[in-house]
Amino acid sequence: MELKKRQANILTMLSRNNEGVPIKDILSAYGIAKRTLYYDIQTISDWLIEKNLGDIKIENQTVTVDVVRKALLNKQLGKVGSYFFSIEERRTIEIICISLHHEPVTIDKLRCFFDISKNTILADIRELKKALEREGILLDSTIKAGYYVDGDESAIRRMLGQCFAQLLNVECITCVKKILYETLVKYTGNDIDFAALCVCIIHQYESDIQGGAVLSNIEYESMRIQMALIRSMMGKAIQMNEEERYTLMDTASYRSLEISAKKLKKHQIIIPTSEIFYITSLFMGMNMTDLVTRDQEDSFISAVCAELIWNFERIGCLYFTDKERLKEQLIRHVKPLYYRMKYGISAKNPMKEDIKKMYPVVFDITKKSFKEKNLSLPLLPTDDEIAYICVYMAANLNKYRVIHGIPTEAILIIGPDNMATAAFLQEQLEHFLGKNFRYYVISRRQVKRRNLNQYALVVSFEDLGEDVAFDYLVVSNPVLSDYSKQRIIDILKEKGVSDRVDNQIQELFNIFKRHMDISSKEKQIYFDLFQYFNEKNYSQNKELMQRDFAEKIVNSRLIKVQEKVRWEDMVILGSNMLQGGKGNLPGRMQNLILKHKVHTYRIHPDVELIHCPQMGDADGEVAMCILVGMESILCDDSEKAHIFVFLSTVDNHSHLGMLRDIFKFFETKRCVESIQKVYQTEDSCEK
């Protein structure tokens, strides 16, 4: 007779402990049931007697061995060849077998395979069930199918990938390879070396990508490909969402695998498209995610968007009234962004510079929103990516833009499904044509329900076709070209739509015509002046805001708070200072404090910005004051600060210029120090 590896190990353990080993210690060390241990002890006893090496006994729940010839025992134990799996190895192989074997996996089958008792198998199953449950995977059984796993397929594959990674011993790897091979042969009807085939795919991939060894553990990758093929053949194909598929399709990795799959198809080996995507994702590695399931990814993206909106509101000192709508819009864009980050793919945004120029403050706030600590994204997206998000933010602010005066003419923008691009175009039109128009944005599908004749102008991203006849239509790209601008002016002139800028230009034209011949370039000059006057108005506003801020900093007394106060008191004090003790603001801030809804943003480690909303207040105005604490004050974010900047706002945009200047000022080290210096030498004190 011969001892199994486990029995040999137990005997070795006992021979080294003259006082014996408690039963519970042996059970715990080998993860076996009592019944299995008693069987092992009986086998060891028979073996010792047969070899005349000694005897084994159980007394007081302790197992002892009385060895007669120790040297001979050691020699005999060295001959024991069959491998004994550790508990972890056994359970890993069990779950791989259950998930991937083509035959029903039953208790009996596992018992025979591992040569252990039914109780040990049942204990393993119990433990595996618990472990898998934590990952959202169900381990269950039926009489017909034996044991099986059920749940989110990406979670199951991730779990199996981890199992493969745990296989360090050659015996275990051989065992798993055998399971994979047998199953693939059974499912495909081809008796070929699938492991070698997968290695070829990997080498081809490495050659296509860089020419070097991209994947560190080829055996492991090969097992993961085989696993993907088997699961797919079991009807458990992984379903990636559209965004992730589009992201992967743009990669050289996908193209390499696609070509390999085509070659294999000629030999009747089919790799389903869904698995090409999946294998691409495996090869490219997942740079950032610990997320297990697709649902987890979706809720992660949703949470990121919610955090992004919250950050933007705090930093921008504003409120989006329809956060859910914005969140839905953001999710649509953040999803592909997330996948691009996940696979380390960089996206170019051809409109980046235009967007930054058009929305400098919104872009800055968006970027700051991404940089906040609470945002779960581990990487800061590039400016190209941020520019896309910026457009969504700006589009949702535009909805509440205050239009001064009574616009009489309307312009219709027919956008693509991505309405943020339409909002971007609207912003350009506003710069170009001034604020004398009402703007409406609709999608292509809504066109038929509209009477286009009520609009002075219609700007569309695509030709509306013959069924929508309208003479005053301009087909434009997302960035308004000079050609489109010219066409817009022509239409507005033709329709007799005139505004203040037009009158100014006509006055200039009268002067020009007296002194020079402009007939040949009248259109061009009109066009240039049109743009010039609108841009001039815009830049004048900017200069005014910058001067206003500089004067505020220079002229305002920094209010020194001498007593040690709580953060809450500081907020009330600041809101009082903003309104000179009048109005509703302090009461509103008190309510916001109670509801933990005060918008704050840490501009600098020692400076906190506090938003004081005055939307709808008759006496509301955009204003700022700075309070400096004598001692550092523990703030709502559990960090301390000395300097508190209070900004009152009346809508979602009129304070943005001042906010930009505040950021610019406090992001300069010298400026913060100058305030601290002023504070230290200030004679007049207020509280």
Added chain:
Amino acid sequence: MMFEAKVIINNETGLHARPAAELANLSGKFQSDIRMVTDTAEILPKSIISILTAGVFKGTEVKIIINGEDEEEAGKALVNLLNNLPD
């Protein structure tokens, strides 16, 4: 060779619409490349928009730089105009 001269704008309204039109009209008659440089802007005086958007007021020093076949003739004409701008 290149024509260069400095002129101080002395009329009350600076390079406003009418003087700008006259300057553009005159500059357009010459073949040479003409540039005018102030502390804050570079002007291409053949373009009326370029003149107007530069915001040249009374007291602004303007450097005229002309390069081309008729640079001398153009230089003299432009200096004469800028020194005698109407209000």
